[in-house]
Amino acid sequence: EEESSATNGGGDSSQKAAQWSLGSLVDGSKSLLIFVVLSLAWFLGFSSRLFSVLRFESIIHEFDPWFNYRATAQLTEHGFYHFLNWFDDTAWYPLGRIVGGTVYPGLMVTSGLIHHVLNSLNITIHIRDVCVFLAPIFSGLTAIATYLLTTEVWNRGAGLLAACFMAIVPGYISRSVAGSYDNEGIAIFALMCTYWLWVKSVKTGSVFWAVACSLSYFYMVSAWGGYVFIINLIPLHVFFLLIMGRFSNRVYVVYTTFFILGLILSMQIPFVGFQPLRTSEHMAAIGVFLLLQAIAFLTFIRSYLPLAIFKRLFLLLAVGAAAVVFLGVVLLTYLGYVAPWSGRFYSLYDTNYAKIHIPIISSVAEHQPTTWLAFFRDLHVLVIAFPAGVWLCFRKLSDECVFVLIYAVTASYFSGVMVRLILTLTPIVCVMAAIAMSSVLEKQLGSKVLELDSIYTPTSTSDAYNILSEDKIGKASSGKAGRRSKGKGKEAETESTQKEEKEVAAPSEKRQVKRAHFAFRYGVVALVCVFLGMFAVHCTWTTSYMYSGPSVILESSNSDGSRRILDDFREGYYWLRQNTHPQARIMSWWDYGYQIAGFANRTTLVDNNTWNNSHIAMVGKAMSSNESAAYDIMRSLDVDYVLVIFGGQIGYSGDDINKFLWMVRIAEGEHPKEIREPDYFADGQFRVDSGGSKTLLNCLMYKLCY
Secondary structure, eight states: OOHHHHHHHHHHHHHHHHHHHHHHHHHHHHHHHHHHHHHHHHHHHHTTTTTTHHHTTTOSSSSHHHHHHHHHHHHHHHHHHHHHTTTTTSSSSTTTTEEETOOOHHHHHHOOOOOOHHHTTOOOHHHHHHHHHHHHHHHHHHHHHHHHHHHSSSSSHHHHHHHHHHHHOOOTTTTTTOOOOOHHHHHHHHHHHHHHHHHHHHHHHHHHHHHHHHHHHHHHHOOOTTHHHHHHHHHHHHHHHTTTOOOHHHHHHHHHHHHHHHHHHHTTTTTTTTTHHHHHHHHHHHHHHHHHHHHHHHHGGGSSOOOOHHHHHHHHHHHHHHHHHHHHHHHHHHHTTTTTTHHHHHHHHTHHHHHHHHHHHHTTTGSOOOOOHHHHHTTTEOOOHHHHHHHHHHHHHHHHHHHHHHHHHHHHHHHHHOOGGHHHHHHHHHHHHHHHHHHHHHHHHSSSHHHHHHHHHHSHHHHHHHHHHHHHHHHHHHHHHHHTTTTHHHHHHHHHHHHHHOOOOOOOOHHHHHHHHHHHHHHHHHHHHHHHHHHHHHHHHHHHSSSSSSTSSSEOOOSSEEEEOOOOHHHHHHHHHHHHHHEEEEEGGGGGGGHIIIIOOEEEEOTTTTOOOOHHHHHHHHHBBBHHHHHHEEEEEEEEEEEOOTTTTOOOOOSSHHHHHHHHHHHHHHHHOOOOGGGGGGGOOOOOOOTTTTTTTTTTHHHHHH
16 A cells, blocks of 8 residues: 555656646746747837838938937037036027926937947947937837736737737837937837836735836936826826725825825926926826825724714715815915916817917927828727727726726827827727737637537547447438338338438538538638738838838939939038038028028027927018018028028928918917918918919018019
8 A cells, every 4th residue: 555655646746747847838938939929029110110211311300309319419429417508509599498407308318328338338339320220129118018018907918919019000100210219219118118017016016016117107207298198197097996996005005106206206307397296287196196195094094983973074084185185276376386287288178279379389280180091090900909909998897907998098089189199099009909809819719619619519539420420320220210111101201201300410510500610710810810911011001101201301203103302401401501601590480490400500590399489479470571571570680591491393282381371370479460360361262373462472481482
């Protein structure tokens, strides 16, 4: 017996060892597969953003990236403290600009740090190349952050799909192609990383993850003004958890840690300063923090009071705390200690507000309402799967699902108001679409089969053999029954025939249902694969032909299909650089300020920062006035040259004549007596031919163009 038990014990231990070895092998294979998929997603995301370099050249795109490049060059050449105290006297002449206190320095610091590390390792690289390829590199990090968030909300399969979607989706590529050196290139990574760490901290209740979330939020604050979306979304999530009766020590610990540490860190950014304590955009976070403290206090004293007294006290304190917070915010706003909502935020709730009160905001193309075409162009088939993912999260409705649902609803609204905010909607669409598609694939390809399959699936090999051989047995038995039934009556023959038909039909019916079931399952899988293939093709085409063209280089096609490159922008800027005095002052519309400073290295009156509306209105007034009045304005501003962009010869629709009415509206806002928009219309129409209004035909802009 002892030998037998020893033998059995040895067998059990060897069996457990084999099971452990098999489990380790499976886990290792899964980890390797996840690593390979994420690596390929990173590589695919990086390579798909290089169309602009391959089709044109390595160059900074658009307008804002040129200022970011100049600021980064100052940082790398002169050091961080010089950058913080840098006064740019070539911008906003004669006012100038204190750069260090008016920018989010995260982008410049990130590029400068990468440049310093590479050169320390004797890898010589120009800072311009770092700036050009920074956004494509961070696209891979964003895909990984999306995988981590989706894994916390759903599972790893959905996370891998979300990472692949995020790597190539046009809604994100539009702001992260090579050369698009803008804040959003790194800010979306910080956004997704902060959300992942927040969900992780809520699930675990760990102070460690809450601190990590605060640090990620600090990086987001240093990179982009869109951090306001985070500091309102996270308190809204906590508020909904309180309404749903899900208050817990986990929520209290992580939000208190995140709010206090994040508040202190965000105030270290010079451009932010005391805004988290003195602006209306941050009051929701403070209000939820105070409400959470009140609920925690009531929860603490609950065990010391009778239930009836506690209910009265709870109602009194809840109503009192809400009233105190609301009246306090109103009073502080009235006294001027808390700034009211800015015009940009008012325009998110009233789409006509900016057009009436702040036309300079409405004049920007990316601030216009979003069309359905833009949604489909930037998201494609993910738009179809997005509602399905929302529905699945509603069914689960865990704490993390509540968060992504709030994110989905708020981002959907804001992206509809302003086309630029599709960028914030894109990550949650990738997450929800991945949840929906992974659920479909798991349902159709997973180990758990549907009821029809379980009904007609054989339970063993012998059963399968019996089902397959049932047809032959039925035929043989029917033959014997036919021979025995000879000479008998008609009724016995009919019964035998019916029994024979049932025996033959049952296996055939089972096989047909089973085949139909498998055909349906794999048909659904094939349809999903077709959608994914269409999505990949659409992303490649959109990235290559719509989002990879630098604004300073125009491309057209000749009659034979060959490419024609129009380099007029850079030629004009370089003409200014080579043929004007280094101290020459250039007057142009604010769109071209950053590019003039970057290419031509000349002083400008206004640029894309648009912080001084009255100064921009003065330039608009000069462009809208007749030559005599415009000459007096330009002499008062010490202007040496005037730069206008005219595209009428080649049909370029982005020229200054196309933007002219915005110059008139902005000038009218500051100088309503001299400039009136109706004066530039003829019979209610804005015409630039001989039938145009007399005021238009005699203004400086029209004279310089035509």
